Amino acid sequence: MTNEEIFEKKIQDEVRIEPKDWMPEAYRKTLIRQISQHAHSEVVGMLPEANWITRAPTLRRKATLLAKVQDEAGHGLYLYSAMETLGMPRSQAIDDLLSGKAKYSSIFNYPTLSWADMGTIGWLVDGAAILNQVPLCRTSYGPYARAMVRVCKEESFHQRQGFEIMQSLCEGSADQKAMAQDAINRWWWPTLMMFGPRDAESGNTELSMKWRIKRFTNDELRQKFVDMMVPQAQFLGLTIPDEKLKWNADKNGYDFGDVDWDEFWKVVKGQGPCNKQRLEARNKAHDQGAWVREAAAAYAEKRAKREKIGASA
Amino acid sequence: MSQKDWPLWEVFIRSRQGLDHKHVGSLHAADARMAMENARDVYTRRLEGVSIWVVESKNIHASNPDEAAQFYDPAEDKAYRHPTFYNVPDDIEHM
Numbered sequence: 001m002t003n004e005e006i007f008e009k010k011i012q013d014e015v016r017i018e019p020k021d022w023m024p025e026a027y028r029k030t031l032i033r034q035i036s037q038h039a040h041s042e043v044v045g046m047l048p049e050a051n052w053i054t055r056a057p058t059l060r061r062k063a064t065l066l067a068k069v070q071d072e073a074g075h076g077l078y079l080y081s082a083m084e085t086l087g088m089p090r091s092q093a094i095d096d097l098l099s100g101k102a103k104y105s106s107i108f109n110y111p112t113l114s115w116a117d118m119g120t121i122g123w124l125v126d127g128a129a130i131l132n133q134v135p136l137c138r139t140s141y142g143p144y145a146r147a148m149v150r151v152c153k154e155e156s157f158h159q160r161q162g163f164e165i166m167q168s169l170c171e172g173s174a175d176q177k178a179m180a181q182d183a184i185n186r187w188w189w190p191t192l193m194m195f196g197p198r199d200a201e202s203g204n205t206e207l208s209m210k211w212r213i214k215r216f217t218n219d220e221l222r223q224k225f226v227d228m229m230v231p232q233a234q235f236l237g238l239t240i241p242d243e244k245l246k247w248n249a250d251k252n253g254y255d256f257g258d259v260d261w262d263e264f265w266k267v268v269k270g271q272g273p274c275n276k277q278r279l280e281a282r283n284k285a286h287d288q289g290a291w292v293r294e295a296a297a298a299y300a301e302k303r304a305k306r307e308k309i310g311a312s313a
Numbered sequence: 314m315s316q317k318d319w320p321l322w323e324v325f326i327r328s329r330q331g332l333d334h335k336h337v338g339s340l341h342a343a344d345a346r347m348a349m350e351n352a353r354d355v356y357t358r359r360l361e362g363v364s365i366w367v368v369e370s371k372n373i374h375a376s377n378p379d380e381a382a383q384f385y386d387p388a389e390d391k392a393y394r395h396p397t398f399y400n401v402p403d404d405i406e407h408m
Contacts, residue, residue, distance in 0.1 A: 018378070020375060020377065022379070067358075070358065074358060077355050081340065085339075147338065296342075297318070297319070297343050299343065300343035
């Protein structure tokens with residue numbers, strides 16, 4: 001059997017591909033693109049939430065938010081670690097993010113205007129992320145699948161804490177409930193965009209499905225998400241901002257309105273409300289952290305020298 | 314030495330006493346101590362471990378999957394190394 005045939009057979013037989021196995025260059029490239037974008041999304045995803053750490057309403061919420069943001073950093077690291085097994089250096093991926101060359105999830109280019117946005121991000125945005133991520137625990141590339149298992153375990157906490165924030169607001173004063181409704185009004189459509197372009201316009205879907213990197217198409221996941229979220233919004237007493245939303249007994253799911261795809265492509269291409277702000281914040285943090293990296297390196301060098309002297313004495 | 318030069322470390326974690334250390338991923342760090350502290354922060358935020366090993370990735374020697382067929386060949390025709398190879402009468406117990 002040729003390398004190609006062995007690879008195809010492993011995919012067919014649900015045998016995971018591991019770093020040193022032969023793989024088609026296009027498979028490697030697709031994975032590097034997807035995993036690095038995923039890692040960048042975790043890293044940039046810290047920014048809209050970090051914005052609220054100092055203003056969390058209670059100590060409990062603050063501790064939770066800190067833990068969540070720390071998790072996002074961890075998720076970024078698990079994923080960079082998986083990406084590196086494909087031969088892509090982490091420093092290069094980070095440079096691509098900082099220069100604006102690399103993409104990350106368009107959702108993080110929207111502003112977080114109120115405390116209810118923290119609840120909505122956890123509940124809706126992380127809910128959407130989980131739908132995307134659970135099937136990735138069975139993705140064909142071993143290191144990616146293993147990283148996703150860890151990510152998914154932790155995301156569950158993110159979604160629950162978000163729902164809890166929403167529930168508190170919805171059971172609170174009229175103003176608090178209005179704040180929750182305002183947040184879902186702003187976040188609903190951008191969240192539906194997180195599943196990516198329609199299947200017909202998604203250039204990467206077909207190959208990714210064939211290679212079992214992806215297990216469901218963008219539209220399938222979007223439908224699942226709507227079906228999952230409607231009852232939860234109803235429980236909270238929130239209205240989903242879509243006039244076309246309607247139960248369809250024939251398909252046993254909801255019909256829903258069309259995403260504003262012009263807006264989607266605009267945000268993807270860098271013209272979202274916060275693209276510039278996010279990249280600037282990321283670059284600033286990276287530059288301001290330079291002294292830490294330098295100090296760590298200098299300290300390691302000094303210790304290595306001292307150990308050498310100690311060993312020869 | 315810039316961050317680009319920070320070596321890569323593989324991280325192994327024993328999740329509880331009595332179990333093996335298991336590979337969980339990798340990270341970059343300037344030296345072993347920082348690798349250990351980063352490993353704690355990245356891989357044990359929820360008490361996933363009671364012991365951590367960090368090993369510089371360059372020190373790991375791995376078998377080559379392309380040579381797997383020849384490499385594992387010696388074990389392939391030795392079914393007699395498995396207990397099921399031997400017939401034991403049905404009425405014999407505790408064996």
